[in-house]
Amino acid sequence: MTSTGYFVTVIAEGLAPVYDVSALCGQPSYWARGVRALGRETHNGVNVQRCWATTLDKNKLLSKIINLITISSSIFWMSLFRIRQGDIVIAVTNPPLLPYLTAIACRLKGARFALLVHDVYPEIFTRLGILKAQSVPVRLMDRASRWLYSESNRIIVIGRDMRNLIIDKLASRHDRVVIATNWGDTEAIFPQPRSESRLLDTLKLSEHFVAQFCGNIGRTHGIEDLVNAAEALASDSSFHFLLMGWGAKKRWAIDQKQARRLENLTILDPLPREELCDGLNACDIAIISFSSGMSGISVPSRMYNVLAAGRPLLAVCDFDSELAAVVREEEIGWVIPPGRPDLIVEALHEAKADPDRLRVMGERARKAAETKYTSSHIIEVYKSLLEGLEAE
Secondary structure: OOHHHHHHHHHHHHHOOOOOOEEEEOOOOOOOOOOOOOOEEEEOOEEEEEOOOOOOOOOOHHHHHHHHHHHHHHHHHHHHHHOOOOOEEEEEOOOOOHHHHHHHHHHHHOOEEEEEOOOOOOHHHHHOOOOOOOOHHHHHHHHHHHHHHHHOOEEEEOOHHHHHHHHOOOOOOHHHEEEOOOOOOOOOOOOOOHHHOHHHHHHOOOOOEEEEEEEEOOOOOOHHHHHHHHHHOOOOOOEEEEEEEEOOOHHHHHHHHHHHOOOOEEEEOOOOHHHHHHHHOOOOEEEEEOOOOOOOOOOOOHHHHHHHOOOOEEEEOOOOOHHHHHHHHHOOEEEEOOOOHHHHHHHHHHHHOOHHHHHHHHHHHHHHHHHHOOHHHHHHHHHHHHHHHHHO
């Protein structure tokens, strides 16, 4: 239902009409943690095998590490019995240990291995300042990642910036790196008149110009810029900032709202999926904000649902990122460099002053979602990728 699991589920089910698809996964460990799903079942044409693992509280570091180790080891053990010679196996990069064990299993069983990259290591640690670039752990992770890429028959990336980053690590066969973006749910999420938003009505924000950030409020996201922009606009009651989501920086945002007495900032928990359409339409402009240096590291899947909702975008990100490229080529908003909340304020004033321009941007956003970023478009990319692997 969330994050990587959601996208892999749709990919598996989209391939099931053409291929014999099996999935190895764990028990629910996020929103439905504690619920026990069937150990084995066939769901929408996919043969599902759920492997045993701990499902401790992921918000506690030690518990999260234990979860990652147990699920990776359990899936590896099961893969030794389930993978057959000639199979094509797609593995994701989260948890970090899983793709290495899967690559080993594929080597042992004579299967072809495709790596779906959502997280790029060790760069994510160095760019966040968690580890130094020349430290021993970083050098070891870099060697390991290069080995993993060399073992992959295909490397699937979700953005052009990510492709460039990984190609720099490859000695040869750059054609193995294939772009298959994430997508928006254009059936469940669609443009709705702002005046019909239940959420805006509940929050009593119908008369405000609302800038919304919806999704993971994590370490890679430039929430500081949004809070600083909210503070700069605190004296203008016509503007309001709406943050909805979860993540490592959410507590900081709540504390800053209280400390700075930001009445123009509302922070909510993430919305249930059935309320997401109304929630994404509860704004005049959507904001996706990253810290500096995240190009190639993080491609925001939320971008595609914003497009599906037909909302213009204010992207705070590196200029060479996938997010910036989409906003520019589709002409659906503004691109602001991280660390410049003054430019966010300037862009919001510009957006508020020209509602017709916002409307046209929103129409372009929805058109891009329908013509480029639907699950059916991306499933075709995967089918082509698998056909290529079968022919080798």
